[in-house]
Amino acid sequence: MSAIPSVLGLHHFAWRCRDAEETRRFYEDLIGMRLVHVIKADHVPSTGEYCPYVHIFFEMADGSNIAFFDLGDGQTAQPSQNTPPWVNHIALRLSSLEELAVMKRRLEDAGVDVVGVTDHHFVRSIYFFDPNGFRMEFTVPVGSPEQHREYEAAAHAKINEWTREKAARNNKN
Numbered sequence: 001m002s003a004i005p006s007v008l009g010l011h012h013f014a015w016r017c018r019d020a021e022e023t024r025r026f027y028e029d030l031i032g033m034r035l036v037h038v039i040k041a042d043h044v045p046s047t048g049e050y051c052p053y054v055h056i057f058f059e060m061a062d063g064s065n066i067a068f069f070d071l072g073d074g075q076t077a078q079p080s081q082n083t084p085p086w087v088n089h090i091a092l093r094l095s096s097l098e099e100l101a102v103m104k105r106r107l108e109d110a111g112v113d114v115v116g117v118t119d120h121h122f123v124r125s126i127y128f129f130d131p132n133g134f135r136m137e138f139t140v141p142v143g144s145p146e147q148h149r150e151y152e153a154a155a156h157a158k159i160n161e162w163t164r165e166k167a168a169r170n171n172k173n
Helices: 020-030 097-109 145-172
Strands: 012-017 034-043 050-059 065-070 089-093 115-119 123-129 135-141
Touching: 012 020, 012 050, 020 034, 020 050, 020 065, 097 115, 097 123, 097 135
Parallel strands: 012 065, 089 135
Antiparallel strands: 034 050, 050 065, 115 123, 123 135
């Protein structure tokens, strides 16, 4: 059997947006991610389906992107009915707690509701929703390399423990 290829990193994460320009203002003007590519098409390349859209890409410092589809109907993606709104989100890394404070101030000054700074002991984070109802997190790693090695060493045991607890809880029902 051949070796599993290495995943090199995130190219892009895509989400539906209500309006491309509204989304551009939020991501480029407010949080500083450059608009680097726009694809405008009438047919979906992978399926051939007719669906006029624009696909917009905002680049982060590491070259990865967050992208959006504007389908031209003013609709956003609907939240999952079986999932609390805090679960599905994307976390973007900043380089310092000072930058986290600046970003929090910028968002709040623009009228965005921000939760945090939340101390998760290995990262500190703020949480907010973009104009499309998409939950986002800005986070700064604060744990030591030793702490991260300890987390990794315990990860499989913790997931196995969770799996056993979940099974026991579900068997009681």
